[in-house]
Amino acid sequence: MDRADRPDRPDTMSRRSVLATAAALTALAATTGPALAAGGTAPARRAPRADRFVDNRFWSSYEDWRAGTAEGAAVVTGGRTGLRIAKPAGRTDYTDPHTGRTAAWEYARWTSPTHRSTVPATEVIASWNARTPAGTWLQAELMATYADGSDSPWYVMGRWTSGDDKETDIRRTSVDGQTDGKSTVWTDTLSLDDATAGPRVVSYRLRLTLYRAPGTTATPTVWRLGAMASAVPDRFTVPASAPGVAKELTVPRYSQEIHVGQYPEYDNGGEAWCSPTSSQMIIEYWGRKPKPEDLAWVDPSYADPQVCHAARQTFDYQYDGCGNWPFNAAYAATYTDLQGVVTRLASLTELEQLIAAGIPAITSQSFLKEELTGAGYGTAGHLMTVIGFTADGDVIANDPASPSNDAVRRIYKRREFENIWLRTKRYNSTGKVVSGTGGVCYLYFPVKLGTAQRQALAAVGIR
DSSP states (O other), X not given: OOSSOOTTSOGGGOOOOOOOOTTHHHHHHTTSBOOXXXXXXXXXXXXXXXXXXXXXXXXXXXXXXXXXXXXXXXXXXXXXXXXXXXXXXXXXXXXXXXXXXEEEXXXXXXXXXXEEEEEEESEEEEEEEEEOOTTEEEEEEEEEEETTSOBOOOEEEEEEOSOOOTTXXXXXXXXXXXXXXXXXXXXXXXXXXXXXXXXXXXXXXXXXXXXXXXXXXXXXXXXXXXXXXXXXXXXXXXXXXXXXXXXXXXXXXXXXXXXXXXXXXXXXXXXXXHHHHHHHHHHHHTTXXXXXXXXXXSOTTSSOHHHHHHHHHHOBTTTTBSOOHHHHHHHHXXXXXXXXXXXXXXXXXXXXXXXXXXXXXXXXXXXXXXXXXXTOOOEEEEEXXXXXXXXXXXXXXXXXXXXXXXXXXXXXOHHHHXXXXXXXXXXXXXXXXXXXXXXXXXXXXXXXXXXXXXXXXXXXXXX
């Protein structure tokens, strides 16, 4: 699926569309700012760069929430600013497609102002940070405006809950089958049907609906909502980058492979858990862990029960897997004062800047066995945790597709890694042209950051 997925899932399952033509380079470069010098320090705010085909916009501050339109939702302060239900705006029934159970829910709603992307986009991915007590949930939607002036319908980008009570909570789910003839939602991504000739997405609005059981006072709390719009040039290879500063972060090492056969109801067990396993590594790097009661359901004979927990908490019942990108970011943000976003990076230089500031990243890539020396496998979509760079500029990764925790730390050749991660097109094992991820990554980071960390995130458009 060219996403967070089991390493041996076949290339024919790829769902990512071709993103853009190389002609977009000239059109977009004329409207963007100068490139960042390799190894340079970025200021907190800067103009978009000619080599970045990514636009991020996240709402998280008091001013951000107040700028939107609220229907029964209110901003709460005192510690961490967020959005909650103040007074329900209405009531509706929802039939859970995965249980068949129909229930009534009260709801409140918030709609963002229109955001005009700095990049006429071929893909848009929304993500959010929230906590939903038992009996509450949220729905995130996106309406795109195309270059021809028309609007998409309100696309559901996810129905999500941090709870997992089989009696009171809905099943966490993406929504398939959404299209308007110009774009289609594939699990977690709005993608143009014709990225070459079709009208690009030039702006969008996000809509957040918060639900709770009628007559209760429980409410979801949402701290961050936003989206990443992108138009990565169509390419089989990417320009080589020069090595920067060598550094390695101390990140816990977890193997998905030691969980093979465990809890197959969650995406066939450990062999498909690269995304939640990677997420758990970085969550624990930042000093967060599940509580003992969160792990009470896990067989006590299983090692690293927190990985099993992460798989369960990221499972998308429609996608039938743990590889929904925003669901992983949302899971990370359920931990105290931790934030998570889905974005794209433009180069290994940007990733080096994040590592230098102490921020590891989870990258998504697809490749043939012979394209990544030392991996020992090929994949249509796999997540790894990048934790550093060697003096020669090679990538140090915690690769969960390893036989043991001790074997997780790998060193991959710089040129090979940057190409399989940043390209948008590739050849699969049968010689068919399929898509690549174009630099997709998850970034998790705490609310309280040092100056260097804020600057590194701002340099890649995350604020």
